[in-house]
Amino acid sequence: MTLPETASSTNFIRSIIDEDLKSGKHKTVVTRFPPEPNGYLHIGHAKSICLNFGLARDYNGRCHLRFDDTNPTKEEQEYVDTIQESVRWLGFDWGEDRYYASDYFEQLYRWAVALIKKGKAYVDDLTADEIREHRGTLTESGRESPYRNRPLEDNLDLFHRMRAGEFSDGSRVLRAKIDMASPNMNLRDPVMYRILHATHPHTGAAWCVYPMYDYAHGQSDSIEGITHSICTLEFEDHRPLYEWFLDQLGIYRPQQIEFARLNLTYTVMSKRKLLELVQQGYVSGWDDPRMPTLVGMRRRGFTPEAIRTFCERIGIGKNDSWIDMGVLEDCLRHDLNERAPRVMGVLRPLRVVIDNYPQNQTEEFDAPNHPNKPEMGSRKIPFSPVIYIEQDDFSEDPPKGYFRLTPGGEVRLRYAYIIKCVGVVKDEQSGKIVEVRCTYDPQSRGGSAADGRKIKGTIHWVSAPHSIEAEVRLYDRLFTLLNPGSDKGGADWKSGLNPNSSETLKSCRLEPGLADAAPERRYQFERQGYFCLDTVDSSPGIPVFNRSVTLRDSWVKNQ
RNA sequence: UGGGGCGUCGCCAAGCGGUAAGGCACUGGAUUUUGAUUCCAGCAUUCCCAGGUUCGAUCCCUGGCGCCCCAGCCA
Numbered sequence: 021m022t023l024p025e026t027a028s029s030t031n032f033i034r035s036i037i038d039e040d041l042k043s044g045k046h047k048t049v050v051t052r053f054p055p056e057p058n059g060y061l062h063i064g065h066a067k068s069i070c071l072n073f074g075l076a077r078d079y080n081g082r083c084h085l086r087f088d089d090t091n092p093t094k095e096e097q098e099y100v101d102t103i104q105e106s107v108r109w110l111g112f113d114w115g116e117d118r119y120y121a122s123d124y125f126e127q128l129y130r131w132a133v134a135l136i137k138k139g140k141a142y143v144d145d146l147t148a149d150e151i152r153e154h155r156g157t158l159t160e161s162g163r164e165s166p167y168r169n170r171p172l173e174d175n176l177d178l179f180h181r182m183r184a185g186e187f188s189d190g191s192r193v194l195r196a197k198i199d200m201a202s203p204n205m206n207l208r209d210p211v212m213y214r215i216l217h218a219t220h221p222h223t224g225a226a227w228c229v230y231p232m233y234d235y236a237h238g239q240s241d242s243i244e245g246i247t248h249s250i251c252t253l254e255f256e257d258h259r260p261l262y263e264w265f266l267d268q269l270g271i272y273r274p275q276q277i278e279f280a281r282l283n284l285t286y287t288v289m290s291k292r293k294l295l296e297l298v299q300q301g302y303v304s305g306w307d308d309p310r311m312p313t314l315v316g317m318r319r320r321g322f323t324p325e326a327i328r329t330f331c332e333r334i335g336i337g338k339n340d341s342w343i344d345m346g347v348l349e350d351c352l353r354h355d356l357n358e359r360a361p362r363v364m365g366v367l368r369p370l371r372v373v374i375d376n377y378p379q380n381q382t383e384e385f386d387a388p389n390h391p392n393k394p395e396m397g398s399r400k401i402p403f404s405p406v407i408y409i410e411q412d413d414f415s416e417d418p419p420k421g422y423f424r425l426t427p428g429g430e431v432r433l434r435y436a437y438i439i440k441c442v443g444v445v446k447d448e449q450s451g452k453i454v455e456v457r458c459t460y461d462p463q464s465r466g467g468s469a470a471d472g473r474k475i476k477g478t479i480h481w482v483s484a485p486h487s488i489e490a491e492v493r494l495y496d497r498l499f500t501l502l503n504p505g506s507d508k509g510g511a512d513w514k515s516g517l518n519p520n521s522s523e524t525l526k527s528c529r530l531e532p533g534l535a536d537a538a539p540e541r542r543y544q545f546e547r548q549g550y551f552c553l554d555t556v557d558s559s560p561g562i563p564v565f566n567r568s569v570t571l572r573d574s575w576v577k578n579q
Numbered sequence: 580u581g582g583g584g585c586g587u588c589g590c591c592a593a594g595c596g597g598u599a600a601g602g603c604a605c606u607g608g609a610u611u612u613u614g615a616u617u618c619c620a621g622c623a624u625u626c627c628c629a630g631g632u633u634c635g636a637u638c639c640c641u642g643g644c645g646c647c648c649c650a651g652c653c654a
Contacts, residue, residue, distance in 0.1 A: 256648075
């Protein structure tokens with residue numbers, strides 16, 4: 021796999037790998053991205069994907085895609101499919117190395133039997149509530165289950181019958197026999213298997229006992245020969261257990277390394293919360309352009325390159341961090357500024373009639389597709405005596421420093437003519453300006469005055485009769501709160517939802533060439549931002565454009 | 580008051596005993612037919628605090644303080 025990224029910045033994980041390679045502990049690097057197919061991937065997953073696949077790429081190793089599908093009650097094939105699509109879209113390739121933890125169920129079962137025979141696991145008949153009561157608290161040690169020391173043969177028989185389907189869900193579990201007094205809660209005889217009479221998306225009805233994450237993950241890593249098993253900080257406490265199973269089994273032990281998960285300001289990242297937004301209709305779906313999901317960001321107009329740059333920029337560490345949404349937005353601008361062709365589109369049209377322009381005349385101007393990249397070519401844009409400009413680009417009573425169109429003032433129509441405002445037409449009832457009358461300077465074709473006078477303002481426009489109609493959706497941050505997800509379990513987190521995160525503009529007028537806009541193509545609407553065709557709601561007659569991100573604007577910032 | 584982590588600029592983040600990289604943000608200024616882009620300049624005498632070791636400490640030691648995670652038959 022070859023990607024254009026510049027040399028990755030260093031981080032503590034690369035240091036560990038460098039040492040392992042240097043010391044000869046490992047000859048190659050094998051990482052893995054292990055999503056559970058129970059939801060859509062989001063920008064937080066992208067951080068992990070870029071890390072794991074990026075390491076494999078840079079060290080000439082491999083990165084496995086492994087579905088961590090040990091809980092059939094939450095997982096679905098649909099998620100397996102979209103996860104794969106998102107990883108590919110991001111630009112990564114797992115080659116032949118796609119695995120399912122569920123492919124290891126038989127091996128895992130045999131290992132469990134081995135642990136029972138070793139006296140390191142037992143079947144517990146306690147209920148879930150009883151197990152919780154026995155576990156103790158953070159400051160008090162737990163109590164042993166009365167079933168903890170049942171005869172080895174009984175454990176073997178019971179576990180076999182659990183698999184055979186003789187018992188109901190929740191009636192028994194297999195537990196590791198470790199230490200009920202451990203200060204690490206994870207070591208207080210953790211559950212290894214639970215009974216779940218459920219159909220599994222990958223193994224169907226083959227099983228009714230399913231391994232827990234802790235019992236499955238390390239062994240899966242071991243089977244696949246993972247060298248560095250990278251996960252997020254909350255699993256740090258699980259590492260002793262990860263290592264305990266592997267050591268008891270006497271099998272190869274990969275190194276688990278933990279890093280801080282991504283937090284982004286003005287949004288939420290947990291699958292639970294995202295699911296809630298979808299199910300309760302706060303957004304239109306997982307792919308709503310405001311969602312931090314990969315499918316949502318794609319629909320919004322993000323490029324894989326921008327997301328990869330973002331993941332590179334934010335770095336990898338162990339500090340709990342909140343990355344400013346502005347960093348993500350800047351990464352998109354950075355990418356799109358380079359590659360997006362420029363076009364003109366008027367979002368809130370104001371009709372302008374040019375009085376001294378021959379009323380039946382039409383002409384065309386040549387407009388470069390990118391001001392700094394002549395190699396991107398140019399296009400013809402039609403001009404006529406009736407055009408539309410942005411309502412914001414005309415002001416009867418301009419604020420200080422305003423240099424767009426004003427009564428009696430001049431402004432340049434980009435790539436066309438210099439015009440001068442000679443009057444306004446208002447609606448008699450509302451007093452609202454419905455039309456601006458102008459004259460044009462015939463000597464300014466292309467936009468430069470023949471007498472060399474300087475025109476400070478340049479605005480975009482479209483020819484009224486030639487323009488096409490479109491719907492444009494302006495998106496803003498989903499939340500007004502900096503850290504909406506930081507209240508943990510609270511039910512209150514949705515109070516920070518931004519009521520204006522989406523604004524739909526009908527009757528926008530775009531230059532005619534946009535009639536051919538294709539999905540996945542991004543454009544810069546000059547002076548306004550980057551937009552892309554909405555793949556879901558566009559219809560042949562009325563295209564719908566999503567604003568991916570605005571342009572920087574030092575004017576509004578100073579207002 | 581158990582255990583595990585983390586504390587370097589507003590937000591991220593390098594640094595690994597030799598005198599504080601970089602990015603974003605921000606502030607100036609230049610160029611500009613996008614108030615965009617680009618460019619140039621500025622932006623931590625200081626690394627949570629207090630002691631100690633050392634010629635020298637953000638890096639080592641000790642003690643504080645602050646924040647995060649763990650009591651699912653979720654991952």
